[in-house]
Amino acid sequence: MKLRRLGFFVELAHGDPHGPSLRKSGHLSPDEKAAAVRYLRSGAVLAASQVSANDHFTGEALGTLNLLTDGTWVWPSDLPHYVEAHDVWLEPDFLSWIVNRADVRLTPEELVAAEDALFAPEA
Amino acid sequence: MGSQLEELAKAIAQVGQQSGPAQQALASTQQKAGQISVSLPDDESGWARAIRTDLYAAAQAAKDALGALEEFGKTSDAFARRLVDGAGGGMGGAVGKHASSGRTIIMEPNDPFVTNADKASPAPGFHDVVAHGDATSFATTPSGAAFDAQEMARRLRASSTYQGGPIRLLSCSTGSTPNGAAQQLADALGVDVLAPTDTLWAFPSGRLLVSSNGYLPNGGFKLFKPKGNG
Numbered sequence: 001m002k003l004r005r006l007g008f009f010v011e012l013a014h015g016d017p018h019g020p021s022l023r024k025s026g027h028l029s030p031d032e033k034a035a036a037v038r039y040l041r042s043g044a045v046l047a048a049s050q051v052s053a054n055d056h057f058t059g060e061a062l063g064t065l066n067l068l069t070d071g072t073w074v075w076p077s078d079l080p081h082y083v084e085a086h087d088v089w090l091e092p093d094f095l096s097w098i099v100n101r102a103d104v105r106l107t108p109e110e111l112v113a114a115e116d117a118l119f120a121p122e123a
Numbered sequence: 124m125g126s127q128l129e130e131l132a133k134a135i136a137q138v139g140q141q142s143g144p145a146q147q148a149l150a151s152t153q154q155k156a157g158q159i160s161v162s163l164p165d166d167e168s169g170w171a172r173a174i175r176t177d178l179y180a181a182a183q184a185a186k187d188a189l190g191a192l193e194e195f196g197k198t199s200d201a202f203a204r205r206l207v208d209g210a211g212g213g214m215g216g217a218v219g220k221h222a223s224s225g226r227t228i229i230m231e232p233n234d235p236f237v238t239n240a241d242k243a244s245p246a247p248g249f250h251d252v253v254a255h256g257d258a259t260s261f262a263t264t265p266s267g268a269a270f271d272a273q274e275m276a277r278r279l280r281a282s283s284t285y286q287g288g289p290i291r292l293l294s295c296s297t298g299s300t301p302n303g304a305a306q307q308l309a310d311a312l313g314v315d316v317l318a319p320t321d322t323l324w325a326f327p328s329g330r331l332l333v334s335s336n337g338y339l340p341n342g343g344f345k346l347f348k349p350k351g352n353g
Contacts, residue, residue, distance in 0.1 A: 005338075014322070014336040047324040047337045048235035050255045050295045052265040064265050066235065067324070067337040076336070111327045118338055 002120040004072060006094055007079035011056055014065060014076055022056055022082065025089035033083060035098060036090060040080035042103035043068025046114055053078040057086065069114045070104040072097065227284045229254040229275075230263050235325075240293050242329030249291040249317055252279065256294025258303045272307030279312065289315040291344070293331070295322045298345040309347040316347045 009015045009022035028036065047067040053076070054061055066077040073094060082088040106114065226245075228237055230253060240253055252275075255262040260269035279285045290308065297304040298318025305318030319333040321342030326332070333342030 008336055016336060016339070045235045047326050047332070048239050049322050049324050049337070050230070050234075050236050050265065051257075051322050061266065064234075064236075065322075074338075108327065115326045115328055115330065 001117060002122060003069060003074040003114060003117045004093075006073050006075040006091060007082065007088075008076060009056075009082075009088070012076075012078075014051075014053070020089060022086075022088060024087050026087045027089065028083075028087065028095075032095060033087070036095065037080045037084045039070075039098045039101065039103065040068070040075060040083065043070055043075065043077075044104055044106040044111055044114075045077075046074060046111065046118065055081065055085070067118075068104075069106070069111075069118075071106055071110055071114045071117075074114070074118055225284055225286075226251040226253060227279060227282050229261070229278060239325035239327055239329065240331065242327075243293075243325065243331050244329060246291045246317060249289045249315075250285055251291050251293055252285070253293045256292065256297040256304055258296050258299045259307075260304060261294060261297070272304050272311050275304075275308055276311035287314070290317070292316060292318040293323060293325075295319060298347065305345070305347040306350075309349045310351075313349045315349070317344045318347060319343070320345050 008019040010019045011022045045066045046069040053065040062078045261275050262269045298320050305316045309316040324332045324337045
């Protein structure tokens with residue numbers, strides 16, 4: 001099954017032309033936000049780049065940009081920053097998905113399977 | 124006997140090198156199929172879906188052929204090396220200069236990019252140079268001081284791992300502009316340089332993808348020839 005994409009905001013250089021807009025939402029409770037940020041930060045590195053990400057609003061350096069995954073979702077490594085600092089919108093499906101879920105732990109084999117799933121055709 | 128083996132090794136290595144352009148053409152075909160696919164309308168009910176399916180099949184076929192050619196290139200290179208070693212190393216750099224697909228790393232070796240890129244299939248006849256980069260410069264760390272192509276050429280000449288010959292830059296966006304980092308390095312060293320036109324992503328399997336976001340196939344490797352050499 002194809003990986004579900006999350007946080008490829010259209011305004012970002014590494015965004016998706018058909019992705020959601022990078023808008024402040026404020027729809028998360030403090031507990032939901034903390035859980036989402038923790039889970040997103042625990043993602044396994046699916047693809048590594050050498051470019052630096054910078055905050056779209058402030059220009060703050062956010063470190064090297066990677067793609068992270070849990071085997072079902074894929075997101076850019078700057079997403080937890082945008083959730084934490086700017087309360088950006090996250091898909092309700094993802095918020096339901098992470099309820100009571102432990103931090104991401106993937107084996108090397110699961111990581112390669114996730115890579116295949118990233119490039120699988122749309123169902 | 125030794126000279127005959129050397130000639131044979133040279134010929135085998137040359138065949139391996141000549142698969143390089145075919146590999147680039149296949150990679151380009153694969154990426155173009157992807158680009159057309161993502162530009163089709165979202166309506167999945169009719170012709171767009173059928174075309175997308177065909178394009179995916181074409182991209183898969185190109186990928187399979189690419190894998191076979193890469194394997195052929197590696198095999199021919201390794202075979203040529205074994206022949207040379209068996210002949211007592213008499214031809215030294217004659218094969219090594221151009222059939223070498225070694226790697227020079229000019230960034231932190233424990234970086235996830237290096238870990239993944241280390242598994243990438245070599246481009247036959249090209250020596251990989253792994254470094255942080257952008258359109259006009261290089262660096263050893265994302266926030267480190269940038270240096271230009273002349274300095275990169277100096278570091279490569281001083282490197283024990285680079286013996287000369289064409290280079291594949293594993294450095295983001297160094298091939299994104301006509302007279303940028305890749306062209307300047309080609310001019311400085313007088314060798315062909317293959318460089319990514321956008322961000323370069325390295326995956327756990329060793330897959331390399333030139334892409335703005337890590338999954339859209341909207342970039343590629345571009346060849347830069349030294350100016351003045353035709």
